[in-house]
Amino acid sequence: MRRRNFLKSAAAAAGVLCCPAICRSSVLGANQAIRVGVIGLGGRGWGEHVPRNQRQEGVEVVALADPDRRLLGSRAEAFAKTYGRPVDQYDDMRRIFDRNDVDAISNATQNYWHALSTIWACQAGKHVYVEKPLSHYIWEGRQMVNAARKSVPCGAGGGRTFARRSWRGMSRPR
Amino acid sequence: MEGHVSTSVTHLGNISYRVGNRATAAEIRRAIGGVAPLDRLLEHLAAHEIDVDKPTVTLGQWLAIDADRERVLDHEKANQLVKGTYREPYVVPEIS
Numbered sequence A: 001m002r003r004r005n006f007l008k009s010a011a012a013a014a015g016v017l018c019c020p021a022i023c024r025s026s027v028l029g030a031n032q033a034i035r036v037g038v039i040g041l042g043g044r045g046w047g048e049h050v051p052r053n054q055r056q057e058g059v060e061v062v063a064l065a066d067p068d069r070r071l072l073g074s075r076a077e078a079f080a081k082t083y084g085r086p087v088d089q090y091d092d093m094r095r096i097f098d099r100n101d102v103d104a105i106s107n108a109t110q111n112y113w114h115a116l117s118t119i120w121a122c123q124a125g126k127h128v129y130v131e132k133p134l135s136h137y138i139w140e141g142r143q144m145v146n147a148a149r150k151s152v153p154c155g156a157g158g159g160r161t162f163a164r165r166s167w168r169g170m171s172r173p174r
Numbered sequence B: 001m002e003g004h005v006s007t008s009v010t011h012l013g014n015i016s017y018r019v020g021n022r023a024t025a026a027e028i029r030r031a032i033g034g035v036a037p038l039d040r041l042l043e044h045l046a047a048h049e050i051d052v053d054k055p056t057v058t059l060g061q062w063l064a065i066d067a068d069r070e071r072v073l074d075h076e077k078a079n080q081l082v083k084g085t086y087r088e089p090y091v092v093p094e095i096s
Helices: A043-055 A069-083 A111-123 A138-150 B002-018 B025-032 B036-047 B076-080
Strands: A034-039 A059-065 A088-090 A104-107 A127-130 B021-023 B057-059 B064-066 B071-073
Touching: A034 A043, A043 A059, A043 A069, A043 A104, A059 A069, A069 A088, A104 A111, A111 A127, A111 A138, A138 B002, B002 B076, B021 B025, B025 B036, B025 B057, B071 B076
Parallel strands: A034 A059, A034 A104, A059 A088, A104 A127
Antiparallel strands: B021 B057, B064 B071
16 A cells, blocks of 8 residues: 555545535535645645646545645636636635535644644535644644544534545544 | 644653753763664764764654643653644643
8 A cells, every 4th residue: 555645545544634524415416526725835735736636536636725825826727727617715724714615624734734724624514534643743633633524514424534535525523 | 633732742852852962872882772873873873983982963852741630640751742733823722
């Protein structure tokens, strides 16, 4: 198994948390695409998170965020070229969390940003896939788990903490 | 949750290292016994002509933990490293 097999292998990464907002099947219908925002557009975010989400059936990346506006602009331009449609750009990740039409966040921010960004996203009711390492400190990892457990309860109530093959297999950590 | 626990194990190793002290190869062996990674490390250092008979390598501190509370027992400095410091307004909130 390749170590960096993002979203493809069960339990590949230590840094995976998920929040429950999907179980949206009840809300949106299972056939609707899962809409993902990618935060952090460096090597991992742009090189792995964007294409690996895009490659999944029923998943589309609809928003990108990075505080470096020059990088953000060039990634968005490349996105449009690669995927043949525009993508929304944000220099503040919180504006993605504000959107009701974004289901999940693919988190490739810097390690020391993992905790706060994941907590914000959980508090906004998003699923989160966060790059490893999950946290920068033990204490903040606990706050992440608590935030994920607190966010909108998932009707299915499954027990997978680690990423399965796709967003649809994820559910709330126990 | 498992992600948090497995990440915490690596963080603990890092904390142990950061509160550790330089030790000689003999002292390290006395402390942790014969383990393959240590042999490999010493072999590697020897290949680079680093004298491990002097206190060159950091020996992490043995830490006792309260796993439920996710705290280190009886080691204030190590405990401080369990939690980070943050700059307003980017402060990770405590969530119960």
